[in-house]
Amino acid sequence: MTEQTLTEPVEAERTAVDATRRSWVPMIGLFLAQVLMSFNVAALPISLGGMVKDFGVPRPSRARPSWSTASPSPRS
Numbered sequence: 001m002t003e004q005t006l007t008e009p010v011e012a013e014r015t016a017v018d019a020t021r022r023s024w025v026p027m028i029g030l031f032l033a034q035v036l037m038s039f040n041v042a043a044l045p046i047s048l049g050g051m052v053k054d055f056g057v058p059r060p061s062r063a064r065p066s067w068s069t070a071s072p073s074p075r076s
Contacts, residue, residue, distance in 0.1 A: 052058070
């Protein structure tokens with residue numbers, strides 16, 4: 001056997017391993033994005049609470065848009 005025929009299976013195996021590793025990169029990226037979004041959603045109420053307190057503005061869920069000129073309807 002020649003040296004070239006001995007290295008062909010090794011190269012094919014190395015290529016298969018590289019392809020397998022490369023296929024995990026998108027999944028890892030999606031996982032990290034999901035972790036970041038979960039952190040952002042968890043931190044948002046805490047951040048908004050501090051901003052509301054510091055700036056003295058109403059909370060976004062209670063604020064009316066500035067273009068709304070109609071008076072609020074009385075609650076029964």
